[in-house]
Amino acid sequence: MAVRVRVPTPLRRFTAGVDEVPADGASIKAVIEDLERRHPGMRERLLDEKGDIRRFVNIYLNGDDIRFLDAINSKVKDGDDISIVPAIAGGH
């Protein structure tokens, strides 16, 4: 499944500054693995050592927080929009 992933500023050092990148995969988990192949370093920022999404990372699938879907196993379709959003903004 070909999807588009919106990348937040703190992760753009892995995407050569690009704010939206293509990725493939049938689930969020597979998409993250594909992102890691294309942009090494991404997975560690998104997943903890147990393979769960880090608590301060929010991932939206077509606008819905995947924590309220099937979390990391949420199914992905062709053309889906995925956004990675840090839980916070930084700077008081």
Next chain:
Amino acid sequence: MATTSQSFPRLPADIDAYARERVVPLSEVVPVGRAISVLDLVGKTPLLEIARLTAGLIPADVRIFAKLEGFNPGGSVKDRPAKKMLEVGIAEGKLKPGKVILDSTSGNTGIALAMLGATLGYPVELVMPSNVSRERKKIVEAYGAKIHYSDPMEGSDGAIVMCRKLIAQDPARYFKPDQYNNEANAQAHFETTGPEIWRQTHGEVTHFVAAIGTGGTVMGTGRFLKSKNNAVKVIAVEPDDAMHGLEGLKHMASSIVPGIYHEKELDDKIQVGTEEAYEMVYALGQTEGILVGQSSGAAMIAALKVARSIREGTIVTVFCDFGDKYLSTNLWIGWQEWRHERLQQVIAKWNNK
């Protein structure tokens, strides 16, 4: 809690004598009586010794104290710089009737500006990324301020850029406190936070540890403490990665560096991970009975690291705010897994680091 008085060897039996000898009377540091404006209630916050959580973790001759900035009327350390920046703006004629106070902020400064703007009679507009916590948005609106939302994907730097654009459209309309570049931010801490800590520790402070959002706290307080005793070590705390969950803190290497932040004045900088800071927030709640925000957890992790690296000393850190503003945030995701047994595991982990 299986705690007995023996768990806290540093608290002597004759607590009254101890207090007379060691502690500045609360009446001297906490505002009492009447005030005519919330402006008068800013600062003079208590200093709490963190002795329960640290028992057995740090050398016997090292003590850690936290400045509880949540006691400010706006609920955070940011009341201090906000007040000072507005006072200086008024004194210099830059803030006068007819002007609107506008700045970019992800939260606590916005709350402080909104509160002070209300009491001073100035309209306040704030630019913040739309992913700041719900509580913060509501608090700001409750003080009557207007919010402009910037793209959450662009973080606080996106809010800074949007704020510049708004001002460029109508420069005469706005007064921008500009906390990132206004020396009054650091000056507020030089004039208040620093002297309070000096008095509250009877000049015994040896290390000052503070997290960096704008750098105002660590710069201003650090300068004051060094002016009293040049041997005081000033240590900044920052997230360990650009991608982090420590609301309010800046990872300097990947951010627009604030104009008031001068790294060469620091003795050291400690990087803290988001997860360990969150765990510290939980631990502080369960051992000290104090619920703080994630930046305080980060500051305490750093203070603990410093404490474990020295033989004796008095470490002061800053708990920027209390935790109630963050109850809807990711800080509390997975909280259900947290149990007292887990607390013991985490404390054991800190002990092995």
